[in-house]
Each structure stands twice: as structure tokens, then as C-alpha cells.
Amino acid sequence: GENVEQHPSTLSVQEGDSAVIKCTYSDSASNYFPWYKQELGKGPQLIIDIRSNVGEKKDQRIAVTLNKTAKHFSLHITETQPEDSAVYFCAASIGSTSYGKLTFGQGTILTVHP
Amino acid sequence: EAQVTQNPRYLITVTGKKLTVTCSQNMNHEYMSWYRQDPGLGLRQIYYSMNVEVTDKGDVPEGYKVSRKEKRNFPLILESPSPNQTSLYFCASRPTGAGNTIYFGEGSWLTVV
Numbered sequence: 001g002e003n004v005e006q007h008p009s010t011l012s013v014q015e016g017d018s019a020v021i022k023c024t025y026s027d028s029a030s031n032y033f034p035w036y037k038q039e040l041g042k043g044p045q046l047i048i049d050i051r052s053n054v055g056e057k058k059d060q061r062i063a064v065t066l067n068k069t070a071k072h073f074s075l076h077i078t079e080t081q082p083e084d085s086a087v088y089f090c091a092a093s094i095g096s097t098s099y100g101k102l103t104f105g106q107g108t109i110l111t112v113h114p
Numbered sequence: 115e116a117q118v119t120q121n122p123r124y125l126i127t128v129t130g131k132k133l134t135v136t137c138s139q140n141m142n143h144e145y146m147s148w149y150r151q152d153p154g155l156g157l158r159q160i161y162y163s164m165n166v167e168v169t170d171k172g173d174v175p176e177g178y179k180v181s182r183k184e185k186r187n188f189p190l191i192l193e194s195p196s197p198n199q200t201s202l203y204f205c206a207s208r209p210t211g212a213g214n215t216i217y218f219g220e221g222s223w224l225t226v227v
Contacts, residue, residue, distance in 0.1 A: 001173075009154070034215075043118075043204050043218030044157070089156060101172075102216065104149075104157040 002027040006105025023090035024072040030092040038087040118219035137205030144210040146188040150201040195226040
């Protein structure tokens, strides 16, 4: 089955700096890659996603890049703010069936210091 | 408001005492799923359901049961809880179809002593 590795497990940055979280996946058939943000005491929420026919997607300060050849994808947060502090999860899904099971990475605890 | 509701949010129980965590969604989603979250392991799928009366095992189903008698409800049953089931549990739902956004509940903290 699919295996998703996420790094780093913790990331500490100063406000205004950029943050990058990387994930690798094992199954070349995976074609849907969402990122989730989990704030303290809450469930994960989708913040951005990318499909395998796209190399990069951007939404304001957040961007995701995908390298299908190398089987890795990354989340980029620019101009970080204290409210970006949270746990971030990447996931991969094989979208060829209606099931589309998501396999999650281990999570990254991002801390943005004011 | 579209939401996935879990209960209880916090529970401390003793080994062997059966418990049920309820999950309900108001979005008419076909697909529902349960995950557990443990430090360093991310979110692991326990069971999922593609529709009413259709359930299947995820990656870590041992010690758990589920049922899907109604579209909106997907309870998680621990028949004989053990300390290794101490975890944070999330219910989730989404429409059928690969790549659709999955919606998570707010989580249920379960401690088994």
C-alpha cells in the first residue's frame, strides 16, 4: 500500500520567514495530494490540494509543488504569521477509484515566533 | 452549518468496559471514516464506509467495530478497550468520488486505564 513520509517533524520559524514542509510517497499511482492544518483542539482542515496533472498551485501565502518523477511534494508558507502555528499533515490518494483512500504523513508541528 | 459531530469529546474509561463514540454528519455524504491520531504516527484509518450497510477495514481495525445503519451516523465501538487504544479519534466524511474534500470532526480524546 501507499506510504507517506513527512519531514521535518517540528519546524520553528520567526514571524515573516518562510516555512517548507516536505513529503514523499511510495505509490506512483497516487494522483491527489492534499494538505491539512490542525489547530489545537480541532480536527484537520484542508488548506490546499494538488492533482498530478499540475506541478504547482498557489493560494495567497500558501503554495504546493509536486514532483511526480521524484514522488515528492512540498508545502510552502511565505510571510509566516503566529496564527500559522499548527500541526500540518500531508496526504496522498490514488484517485482512480471512487474510494480514494487518503494515506497521511506523520505531521509537522509548525511554531511561528512573534 | 456543514459539520461532523462526535461524542463524547473527552472520555476516561477502564480496561474492558465497552464504549461507543458516536459520529454524525449533516452533509448527506456517502463516505465516512474513522481515524486515530498518535504522536509520530499521523492519522491512521481504522474503518471506513462507502454507504449504508457497507463497511470495510482500514489500516488499524483490530479492537474496533463500526456500523452504518443510517447514512448520517457512523459509530465507533470498542467492545473491550485496552490501554493501547488510548488515542485521539477523528470521524470524517466526504462525498463519493476520489479527491473530494474530506471533513473532519473535532476529535474525541479517549483514555483507557
